Amino acid sequence: MDDDARTRRSGVGGRPYPPELRTQAAQLRRSGAGSRQIAAELSVSRATVCRWFREDDVLPADLERHERGRRWAAEMAARRAEDPARSYPGHRRHDPELRETAAEMRRQGLPRAEIARELGIGLSTVARWFREDGVELGGAGLSGRAAAQAAARRTVDERWARQDAEQSRHAQTVGPLSARERLLIGAALYWAEGAKSKPWRRHHLVQFSNSDPAVVRFFLGCLQQLGIPRKDVVCRVQIHRTADAEAAEVWWRDQLGGDLVFHRTTLKRHEPKTSRYNTGDGYHGCLMITIHQSARLYRLLVGTWEGVAASVFSAPSPVV
Secondary structure: OOHHHHHHHHOEOOEOOOHHHHHHHHHHHHOOOOHHHHHHHHOOOHHHHHHHHHHHOOOOOOHHHHHHHHHHHHHHHHHHHHOOOOOOOOOOOOOHHHHHHHHHHHHOOOOHHHHHHHHOOOHHHHHHHHHHHOOOOOOOOOOOHHHHHHHHHHHHHHHHHHHHHHHHHHHHOOOOOOHHHHHHHHHHHHHHHEOOOEOOEOOOOEEEEEOOHHHHHHHHHHHHHOOOOHHHEEEEEEEEOOOOHHHHHHHHHHHHOOOOEEOOOEEEOOOOOOOOOOOOOOOOOEEEEEEOOOHHHHHHHHHHHHHHHHHHHHOOOOOO
């Protein structure tokens, strides 16, 4: 290729590069510099530098290393052709029995992720085995889409089981709570779910509402710890008019004990435009707890929460 042709082809967008720049790039390459380094030093693109080397047959200075890489690639290709059961180049070999075990588990309907976990191998390796051997998903009395759906359900059930077990481990680390800790948690619960005094409607009355019986039981325990007798606790079920109000009140009494005072149930008559999912036998509404003449109790709960919130802002930031 003559110098004029090189000059015409060396530029991008019509801008030619001087031939001296191309010669300098070749010299840097022969001295051992990489294409990225050369492109940055000469202020040209790496694609241009690589094209120059390709057109001029410029090879790196370390030809021995270059040849070793080419020999290694050829050797790996030959080994893959001779032994297709190998997992992948450079990694350990898997026993043929393991491959047969994976195929049998697959025919039983197990998903690939579960097979990989059970056998302690990579998911991509399992998928490649099945693809190369033509292993189809089987199952007792199931085939095709039904077997795939059953396998997917098993995978989801296993995932939920692992997550539930993790939650149980965290729950076991809590242990018994002190009176101070119960008060702090109860104050936080009240600030989240309780009625609050407003500038336009100032009142100090404890009213707490929630649909989780565990949360309600915890709050009632805090009230009992603070000396509030259960006979002073007034409960009222709040539930949608389409639900069974009497059954909901019976359910709440069973959850909290029969010694609580229940007032007449409040029926919600609104008709939201969105679809309601809190229906059926599992829907029991919310429980409103009211403590009359509870101004001091209100100030205790709200003041405790304000102290908790203030301690967060005054505490030093954690070191990450």
